[in-house]
Amino acid sequence: MRRGAGGVGLMLVALVGTACSSAPAPRPAPATTVAAPAPRAASSLSLPASPLTEDQQILHALNRLGYGPRPGDLERVRRMGVAAYIEQQLSPRSIADPAVEGALAGHRVLGLSTVELVREYPQPTPQARQRMAQGEMSRQDMMEMYPPERRPVVITTQMQAARITRAVVSERQLEEVLVDFWFNHFNVYAQKGAVRWMLPAYEREAIRPYVLGRFRDLVLATARHPAMLFYLDNWLSTRADFVVPGNGPNGGRRMGLNENYARELMELHTLGVDGGYTQQDVIEVARCFTGWTIDRPQQGGASLFRPQAHDRGPKRVLGQVIPAGGGPQDGERVIDILVRHPATARFIATKLARRFVSDEPPATLVERAAATFQATDGNIRAVLVTIFTSPEFWSAEAYRVKIKTPLEVVASAVRTLDGRIAPAGIGPDALTGGGVALAREVAKLGEPLYEAQPPTGYPDRAESWVNTGALLGRMNFALGLAHNRFRGARVDLGPFLGGADRSQPAQVLDRLLVVVLHDEATPRTRAVLASQLESSEITRTTAYDRVPKDTDVEKLTALVLGSPEFQRR
Amino acid sequence: MHDCTRRSFMKGGALALFALGGPPRFLLRTAFAEAGAARPKVLVAVFQRGAVDGLSMVVPHGDPDYYASRGNIAIARPAPGSADTTIDLDGFFGLHPALAPLKPIWDDRRLGIVHACGSTDTTRSHFDAQDYMESGTPGVKSTADGWLARGLAAMPPREPASPFRAVSLGPALPRILRGDVGAVAMNSVADFDVKEGAALTAGGPGARKGFEALYEQGVRDLLYGTGRETFEAVKMLKAAAPQRLAPANGAAYPRGRFGESLRQIAQLIRADVGLEIAFADLGGWDTHAGQGNERGQLALRLKEFAEGLAALDRDLGARMSDVVVLTMSEFGRTVRENGNRGTDHGHATAMLALGGAVKGGRVYGRWPGLRREQLFEGRDLAVTTDFRSLFTEVAVRHLSAPAEPLFPGFVAKSGTLPGLFA
Numbered sequence: 001m002r003r004g005a006g007g008v009g010l011m012l013v014a015l016v017g018t019a020c021s022s023a024p025a026p027r028p029a030p031a032t033t034v035a036a037p038a039p040r041a042a043s044s045l046s047l048p049a050s051p052l053t054e055d056q057q058i059l060h061a062l063n064r065l066g067y068g069p070r071p072g073d074l075e076r077v078r079r080m081g082v083a084a085y086i087e088q089q090l091s092p093r094s095i096a097d098p099a100v101e102g103a104l105a106g107h108r109v110l111g112l113s114t115v116e117l118v119r120e121y122p123q124p125t126p127q128a129r130q131r132m133a134q135g136e137m138s139r140q141d142m143m144e145m146y147p148p149e150r151r152p153v154v155i156t157t158q159m160q161a162a163r164i165t166r167a168v169v170s171e172r173q174l175e176e177v178l179v180d181f182w183f184n185h186f187n188v189y190a191q192k193g194a195v196r197w198m199l200p201a202y203e204r205e206a207i208r209p210y211v212l213g214r215f216r217d218l219v220l221a222t223a224r225h226p227a228m229l230f231y232l233d234n235w236l237s238t239r240a241d242f243v244v245p246g247n248g249p250n251g252g253r254r255m256g257l258n259e260n261y262a263r264e265l266m267e268l269h270t271l272g273v274d275g276g277y278t279q280q281d282v283i284e285v286a287r288c289f290t291g292w293t294i295d296r297p298q299q300g301g302a303s304l305f306r307p308q309a310h311d312r313g314p315k316r317v318l319g320q321v322i323p324a325g326g327g328p329q330d331g332e333r334v335i336d337i338l339v340r341h342p343a344t345a346r347f348i349a350t351k352l353a354r355r356f357v358s359d360e361p362p363a364t365l366v367e368r369a370a371a372t373f374q375a376t377d378g379n380i381r382a383v384l385v386t387i388f389t390s391p392e393f394w395s396a397e398a399y400r401v402k403i404k405t406p407l408e409v410v411a412s413a414v415r416t417l418d419g420r421i422a423p424a425g426i427g428p429d430a431l432t433g434g435g436v437a438l439a440r441e442v443a444k445l446g447e448p449l450y451e452a453q454p455p456t457g458y459p460d461r462a463e464s465w466v467n468t469g470a471l472l473g474r475m476n477f478a479l480g481l482a483h484n485r486f487r488g489a490r491v492d493l494g495p496f497l498g499g500a501d502r503s504q505p506a507q508v509l510d511r512l513l514v515v516v517l518h519d520e521a522t523p524r525t526r527a528v529l530a531s532q533l534e535s536s537e538i539t540r541t542t543a544y545d546r547v548p549k550d551t552d553v554e555k556l557t558a559l560v561l562g563s564p565e566f567q568r569r
Numbered sequence: 570m571h572d573c574t575r576r577s578f579m580k581g582g583a584l585a586l587f588a589l590g591g592p593p594r595f596l597l598r599t600a601f602a603e604a605g606a607a608r609p610k611v612l613v614a615v616f617q618r619g620a621v622d623g624l625s626m627v628v629p630h631g632d633p634d635y636y637a638s639r640g641n642i643a644i645a646r647p648a649p650g651s652a653d654t655t656i657d658l659d660g661f662f663g664l665h666p667a668l669a670p671l672k673p674i675w676d677d678r679r680l681g682i683v684h685a686c687g688s689t690d691t692t693r694s695h696f697d698a699q700d701y702m703e704s705g706t707p708g709v710k711s712t713a714d715g716w717l718a719r720g721l722a723a724m725p726p727r728e729p730a731s732p733f734r735a736v737s738l739g740p741a742l743p744r745i746l747r748g749d750v751g752a753v754a755m756n757s758v759a760d761f762d763v764k765e766g767a768a769l770t771a772g773g774p775g776a777r778k779g780f781e782a783l784y785e786q787g788v789r790d791l792l793y794g795t796g797r798e799t800f801e802a803v804k805m806l807k808a809a810a811p812q813r814l815a816p817a818n819g820a821a822y823p824r825g826r827f828g829e830s831l832r833q834i835a836q837l838i839r840a841d842v843g844l845e846i847a848f849a850d851l852g853g854w855d856t857h858a859g860q861g862n863e864r865g866q867l868a869l870r871l872k873e874f875a876e877g878l879a880a881l882d883r884d885l886g887a888r889m890s891d892v893v894v895l896t897m898s899e900f901g902r903t904v905r906e907n908g909n910r911g912t913d914h915g916h917a918t919a920m921l922a923l924g925g926a927v928k929g930g931r932v933y934g935r936w937p938g939l940r941r942e943q944l945f946e947g948r949d950l951a952v953t954t955d956f957r958s959l960f961t962e963v964a965v966r967h968l969s970a971p972a973e974p975l976f977p978g979f980v981a982k983s984g985t986l987p988g989l990f991a
Contacts, residue, residue, distance in 0.1 A: 131860035134865075192696040202808055225643075233694075267711055385740060403792060444740060444752070453700060453711050466791050468732055468799040469742075469753045469761070475780050476764045528782040532775075541614055559779045564792050 039209035043083035045385070050394035051260055057082050058520055060399055063569035064356050065089050065171025065388075071496065072513060073136040087478035088213065089174035090381055100170045101362050106424030106434065107158045107165075109200050114226065114300035118195045121152045148431060152197070156190045157200055157431050158424065160439035160449040167411035167422050167451030168435070178211035178380075179203065180407065183450075184457035186222040186269060188231040189451040193378040194230050194297040199450060202227035210344055215348060215378030216339045219269060223261075223335060226294045226303045232455060234261035235293040235303075237286060255309070262286035264455045270338040272347030287311040288322060288330040305560035342487060349383060351460065356387050358401050359461045365392040400520065400568045403462035406445030409474055411439055413481055413561050416516050417491040445473045478561035482554040493553050516560045525563055532559060611838055611970050613831075613847045613881070614717060614745065617874070618701075619854035620695060623918030624904065624950065626668065626866055627682055627932065631661035634939035640907045642862050642912070653863045656680075662932045666863050667871035669881035674923060678930035679882075679889070682987045683959050685917040685934050687900055687952040689973050693914035694978035695855070698899035702956060705976045712977075716960065717846050718748025720970040723812035724845075731843025734803035737828035738849050746848055753802070758812050758833045762803055776802070786797055811836035816959065820884035823876040827851040831877045835884040845968065853876075854898065855899075856907035877922060890925035893967045899954065903948050904939055916949035920959060920991050933987040938956055958985050966990040 010491060050057055058077045065086065077085045088095060104110060108444075109117060124146050124295040131137040134253075161539065167177050183203060190196050201494030206221040206228070222228045229235040235306040237258035244250045263287035266277045295301030305328040314324040322333050337346055349369035353361035365387065387393055414421070424434035439449055446465055452458050459465070480486055482493070500511040509529055513521050521529075533551075560566065570793055616855050628644045634642050647657035655663035656672055662684065664672060674680040690707035692698050701707040703828070705716030722737055735752035737743050746752035755761045763777040777800075784796025814836045822828035831848035837844045853870045860867045877897075882889055901918030917937075935952040937943050945951040957976045965971040966991065972981065 126858040126911070130909055130911070134859050189696065233697075257646070264711065274713070287780060446742060448741065453696070454704075454713070456713055459713065462791060463749070464747075466795050467751050467753070468795060468802050470753060471792075471795050471799045472761065472763065472803070475776075479764060479776060522786065522788075524784060524786045528779075528786075531782070532779045555776055555779075558776060559783065562780055563783045564786070564788075567792055 011099070039554070043081060043087050044391060045083040045087045046534035047083050047086075047389055048394055050391075050397055051396045052394060054078070054082075055518070056399060057394065058085075059520075061086060062173075062207060063269050063400075063412075064393075064402075066177060067413050068569060069518070070415045071418045073163055074518070076387075078507035080108050089172070090276050090384065090388075091176040092172035092212070095472060096170045097171045100172075100493075101436070102167055103165050103169045103423060104162055107116075107162045109155045109158045110162055112200060112230075114198050114201050116300075117155055118298075119178070121150055121155055121197070122146070123152055130497070145385050147339070154431060155196055155199060156293065156450055157436055157439075158434075159190070160205070161424060161433075161435035162412060163435075163449050164407065164438045167407060168271055168414045168419070168421055173560065174209075175211060177355075179208055181352075182211050182218060183207050184452065184460075185351065186218070186228065187457035188227045189453050192231055194300075195227050198225070198230065198297075198298055199461065201225075202316040210380075212381045212384070213379075215344075215373070216335060218380075219265075220332065222323050223265070223289075223331065224292070226297060228261070229292060229294050229303055230297050232261035232264055233258045234289055235297065236536075237261070237290050238309035239287070239290050239524055242309050251489045257286050257290065257311075259286045261289060265334075265339065268345065268455055271341055271343040272350075274472075275341070275343035275347065277318060282316045284317045284322075285334050287313070288317065288326075288334045292328070292331055302313050307430055322494045324438060339378050342373075342374065345370040345378075349373055352380075352383060353387060353392075354460050355400050357390075357393055358386075362392045365390050381528070390569060402569050403567055404569050405458070406442045406447040406470070407449065409445065409567060410477065412569065413566070414438065414479065414491070416490060416491070416561075416566075417481070417557070418496055419481070419489055419491040422488045422490070433488050436488060438458075440463055441477050441480070441486065445477065446470045474567065475558075475562040476567075478558040479555070482558040483560065493557060497553065502551050502553060505556075508531070508551045508553055508556060509533060512557060512560045517563070517565050521563070521565050525565060529556070529563075532556070577700070606988060607653045608841065608888075608891050609843060610843045611844055611847065611893075612717075612963065613834055613892060613894040614701075614847070614987050615878070615894060615896045616743070616745075616848070617854050617896060618695075618699060618850050618852045619898075620698070620900045620902060620914060621854040621870075621898040621918055622860065622867060622902040622912050623684065623857060624901070625862075626665055626871060627658075627684055627919040628655045628665060629661065629665045629684075629936065629939065630655045630657070630663050632939050634904075634934070638784055638939060641910050642860050642864055642907065645650050659932060661936075663938040665868065667868040667872050671921075674879065675930055676880055679923060679927055680929040681922045681927045681931055681933060681987075682919055683922070683933045683987050683989070684919045684955040685950055685952060686920045686956055687917040687935050688900070688953065688961055689955055691916070693900065693916075695899055695914075700744060701808035702897060702899050705957065705960070706978070707957075709978075714748030715743070715745035717745045717848070717964075718750045718752060718958045720845055720964045720968065721752075723971045723974045724746060724968065726868070727845075729843075732798055732805065733837060733842040733844050733864065735846040736844060736848070738833055738847070741852070743848055745848070750792045751798075754848075756805065757770075757829070758836060761806055764847075770904075800958045803843060809840040809842050811840035811842065814839050816880065816884045818886050820880040820881045821876075822880040822884075823873045825873060827873055828877045828880065831881045832884070837879055838885060838888060856902070856911050856966060857913060858911040860911045878921075880921065888955070891964055893922060893924035893926060893965050896921040897960075901950050904944055904950060905948065916945045917952040918950070920956070920958075922963060924967070926991075929988055929990050933989060955979075956988055957981065957987070959989075961986055962986045962989055 026433045027444050037514060052060060053076060059069060061206045062084050066135055074098050080305055102316055128145060169432045170176050188195050188202060190199050202225050206225040210218040239254040240256050244253045244255060253302060259282050261425055263282045266275060267273050269278055293304060293306050295304050307327060310327060312325055315322040317334055317337055322330055349366050350361065353369055358367060361447055369383050369386045374382050376382040392398060421435050422433055447458050481491060497508060497511050513519060609956045625644055630646050636678060646949060647663055648654040654668055655665060656669060657663045658675060662788040670678055688701055688707045690701055703715050704712040706712040733753060735746050735750055737746055737752060737754045739754060740756055742754040763780055781800045784793055786793060792834055796864040816822065822832045827849060834847040834849060856867050878894060885892055897920050898918050900914060900916055902912035902915040907913055937953050941947055958981050961972050961975055961981045964975055965972050
């Protein structure tokens with residue numbers, strides 16, 4: 001069924017009125033929106049009836065599939081139809097994205113291989129550090145040998161800046177949301193040893209290509225990637241009786257099984273903690289992955305399979321026998337078993353529904369999404385279609401119920417004000433230009449990008465990122481953004497406010513409520529903001545002319561961005 | 570996995586009070602003073618990130634193998650009258666000379682040391698070992714919360730409730746305090762407010778009042794509830810004005826982030842904002858090359874460390890009867906020095922406990938010895954005290970926290986606790 005342009009809206013208004021939800025209930029559809037539907041692009045997606053107004057549906061899509069609307073997005077999607085917009089987002093390759101290419105041209109680490117990164121952003125050698133510590137080398141010499149723009153920290157800095165830049169600028173919004181989701185699901189921590197140099201390749205090669213593809217490909221790509229092998233120690237895992245051959249520094253050293261990757265593969269990547277595996281399964285899975293290692297990780301080496309380190313004995317994983325004499329296919333066989341397990345379908349469906357619908361997603365939706373996962377052999381795009389076309393996704397209960405994560409609040413604030421991010425700095429500016437300052441704000445709100453320490457990634461429920469310190473941080477971020485205090489990011493409130501007359505504070509406020517909160521402010525918020533206009537600090541008298549009042553647009557904008565309503569999506 | 574029910578419940582309870590028009594959740598400082606209630610016990614946890622060389626910090630100068638293993642970087646045997654030698658403590662152990670500021674506290678029997686302390690996990694990765702020491706679950710990586718957060722969550726809440734029960738000085742909340750207790754991370758006490766605007770005045774009180782009014786609405790949910798808590802916390806801190814408290818008793822904090830952190834922790838304690846757990850860290854301990862001996866790279870770090878702790882002790886004065894400072898580091902360093910006159914990642918290290926309630930003036934724990942066959946994997950100081958035993962003892966005996974939730978899967982057997990408390 002094609003969505004009937006809000007035709008069913010009126011009938012459902014009554015339901016909305018009685019819906020009890022902790023979130024502000026959506027405003028009932030005004031009768032005018034039921035009027036003649038605009039011409040739509042053909043779409044094969046059929047959306048269910050929704051109690052939301054057409055504009056609310058569009059805002060919902062822009063807020064859930066992406067990092068919130070920019071000025072003009074609402075109108076754009078209204079023209080093309082929300083189903084067509086969703087369909088387009090589900091095929092990111094079909095969307096031209098020239099703005100991103102321009103914005104990221106200066107982030108050179110994004111395109112470099114791990115070997116190149118190790119060469120171009122080297123860790124100062126212990127010898128150099130020793131000479132410096134002993135005063136044989138001056139700070140000046142050290143700076144010349146290792147200038148700031150060639151320090152390893154540039155890699156993470158540019159990655160962080162690129163992540164926020166893409167979230168703000170990219171037209172492929174759903175793809176960016178999914179990169180964030182899947183990176184967090186298959187988390188690696190930038191500060192753990194050699195991971196830093198592997199980070200750009202990891203996101204580029206193991207995450208990005210598969211975010212809408214087959215789940216199995218995602219698991220296999222991360223399992224094989226040096227970043228994951230290093231982060232969860234599988235590169236050190238060998239059969240129990242393995243002794244390092246040769247006369248190298250580790251020659252003669254006894255190695256053995258390391259269970260870290262095996263455990264997290266089941267607990268965090270596939271089955272979930274209640275997925276029904278045992279400690280013996282952890283050991284058996286670890287045995288299957290022995291020999292999956294890295295060729296000299298500190299030099300940026302590739303992953304490889306080392307047959308001598310592999311446990312060739314028979315294994316039994318979740319009741320299935322993996323015969324003796326295997327090689328790298330033992331690990332691949334494990335991945336096949338895990339991704340087809342019903343617990344995996346349920347676990348992944350739950351996490352996706354939590355991300356896109358609500359912190360406690362309805363069981364009925366999770367069941368259907370899990371069924372799609374199983375029926376399509378883990379086709380992520382198909383699971384998302386199930387979610388995006390579900391009545392639960394379009395329900396009044398789901399509307400604006402999610403609280404924005406730190407990344408989401410920063411990206412959506414810049415987008416809503418039509419902020420511009422300067423191109424990345426080159427040379428000595430490599431650590432300050434572009435999205436660097438915005439990425440630092442994300443960190444201040446509690447979730448520094450690429451720096452989630454545990455393999456769980458950042459928690460996916462709001463309780464963990466809403467606390468007193470972080471909320472204060474959000475208000476200060478709003479003030480900083482509106483006052484243009486972040487280097488490399490600029491908002492221009494003049495054109496943004498359109499024709500609003502600065503000497504008419506009420507007009508400015510009305511305009512802000514429309515363009516930032518899309519008229520979704522509670523009456524109380526409106527009243528509070530209106531009363532702020534009486535405050536002499538919001539409406540100030542200018543010293544230069546006879547105009548009695550000039551609105552402190554920056555502060556008023558900050559109040560709106562820091563309001564409870566803007567923390568939701 | 571992450572469990573949010575407890576915090577949600579607490580928030581629900583707090584909000585119910587608001588809904589009923591009950592008293593504000595956080596009363597101001599005077600409330601603490603007037604109530605005459607016992608002041609909370611405070612734990613100040615200090616993390617030496619990067620693995621401090623316990624053998625240079627607390628020197629086993631009575632062990633002949635110590636000097637045999639370290640040709641260049643050993644700390645010279647105690648020589649009375651010389652400032653550049655080990656400061657003898659008990660005839661066997663001594664303090665690095667840079668730790669001289671701690672000697673009076675030792676003499677006062679308020680500084681206890683646990684040597685050969687560390688993790689049962691054998692990892693030599695900083696990342697993993699810090700992770701385990703903060704989550705409190707060696708070998709288990711997916712633990713979502715930190716052990717201090719679990720401990721605090723299991724302690725009965727005090728009346729009146731405080732938003733500053735757990736505070737970390739620094740930009741991000743450390744793993745050790747992550748969890749369902751609403752621990753606060755602050756860069757500085759002065760920063761905990763709605764910041765000023767462009768001209769450093771424009772944003773001012775107007776913006777704060779505006780935000781406060783926005784979050785004052787009677788909606789019962791996580792966001793509004795937290796918003797109200799936030800402004801109560803801001804006001805409480807404003808009223809308590811800890812930043813007005815200059816260091817007392819002539820305490821002089823070392824320059825730098827660590828000294829600043831400790832100075833502000835002392836301010837929060839003295840301002841009676843309800844602080845129970847404070848956290849600070851300092852890095853620079855990963856001395857692979859050019860470690861130095863009585864002087865040098867490590868000595869400089871130890872000096873800052875000791876001056877900071879001694880200043881805190883002096884600043885708090887009599888309040889130290891309610892305070893324990895506990896230091897920790899993810900592991901120790903190799904017994905033998907390496908080819909770069911440094912040390913590599915090892916196993917056990919030394920940890921300090923300082924405070925009025927500590928039975929100080931003693932080095933605790935069994936000394937495993939430094940002969941090759943006594944070493945862990947033939948190279949490192951062996952662990953004879955599981956860090957969880959020490960931490961359990963401090964949390965249970967000092968904070969009166971229940972032992973059970975601190976370290977899941979770990980049961981401190983009687984007789985294995987170091988015995989730091991009377």
